[in-house]
Amino acid sequence: MIALCGGVGGAKLAFGLARAVAPQDLTIVVNTGDDFEHLGLSVSPDIDTVLYTLSGLSDRERGWGRTGETWGFMSALRQLGGEDWFNLGDRDLAMHVERSWRLRAGESLSQVTARTARTLGIGTAIVPMSDAPVRTVVETAQGPLSFQRYFVEARAEPRARAIRFEGAEAARPSPAFAAALDRRDVAAVVVCPSNPYLSVDPILAVPGVRDRLAALGAPVVAVSPIIAGQALKGPAAKLMAELGAEPGVLAVARHYRGLATGLVIDQADAGDAAALRAMGVTPHVTGTIMHSDEDRTRLAQETLRFAADLSAPPRAVAAHGGP
Ligand code: GDP
DSSP states (O other), X not given: OXXXXXXXXXXXXXXXXXXXXXXXXXXXXXXXXXXXXXXXXXXXXXXXXXXHHHXXXXXXXXXXXXXXXXXXXXXXXXXXTOOOSSXXXXXXXHHHHHHHHHHHTTOOXXXXXXXHHXXXXXXXXXXXXXXXXXXXXXXXXXXXXXXXXXXXXXXXOSOEEEEEEETGGGOOOOHHHHHHHHOSOOOOEEXXXXXXXXXXXXXXXXXXXXXHHHHTOOOEEXXXXXXXXXXXXXXXXXXXXXXXXXXXXXXXHHHTTTTOSEEEEEGGGGGGHHHHHHTTOEEEEEOOOOOSHXXXXXXXXXXXHHHHHHXXXXXXXXXXXXX
16 A cells, blocks of 8 residues: 655644554555655755654644644744744754754655654654755745745745755655565555645655556555645635635535545535546545544545445446346
8 A cells, every 4th residue: 555645734634544454465655746855954834744743642632743842942932033933932943953963864755754764663664755956946936945935934825836856856766665666566545635725736746656656556545635625724725725626525526536436525525426437537425534542543434445346346236128
């Protein structure tokens, strides 16, 4: 099983998948387009969110970062007149310091991530999409903005015109992602409920990834991050509208056309099921909001069963006109 994952939304389903699938059968591929260098540190926000979520260290109330966080570093930084637009908690800071010196010492992002996952007791493979730098840039009405400047500093307010992934053409899938793409026993590909434009597209922009996912011959199912035309959090629906689509599950299905043949949608969107079928996308309607660990596991299990049904040969249909 291969899961494509961004940060907060994706990590919730990844948590459920990690509970539902044996570690040797699951590779969680994480977006690194959000990665950036800040105050001399290498920050990988989506990888960290997945690491914190799968190890039970994430702060559920705040919705991002580590639980039990304190902010002494930020207040001292402010006192010194330092750049304080990006919040780095004291505990979170340890992650960035540890990653930064190891990268500088020559380790790859894959190696650093694998070591940290192991140390935090995570058995499932969490792998960056690539070890080469790929940087998401949002073209806005005010000019190009690097991802964190757009997302954090400008609070995703500027109108987006286009999104590009600098460095993607030269990037290659990370070794563990490439190995997963080479397996002949991949049961399914799950596109987690992450931002399609900012979290999943960067992964798909790595050369060869789309074709190799399709060549696996496995069912590809996405879980919609859009519910009743809205994102639960973040700019997915706003971006959809700005990039010319009406926010909704039909736009999600269109976005993943040629990749996903199944889409898990929320009960609130059941009315779109027929239109999805007409597009050639099989819908699965269920509750998709994940509040608890149980929600995450149930949605993961349902998504896997749905994928298995998609790959099964069609059931024989009773002939009409019989007695
Ligand atoms: P980011 O990188 O931290 O912005 O996170 P992602 O890209 O992984 O996730 C953002 C998306 O997750 C948003 O579009 C949300 O609507 C979606 N999301 C968050 N929580 C849930 C949830 O419980 N269920 C579903 N279906 N989507 C969710």
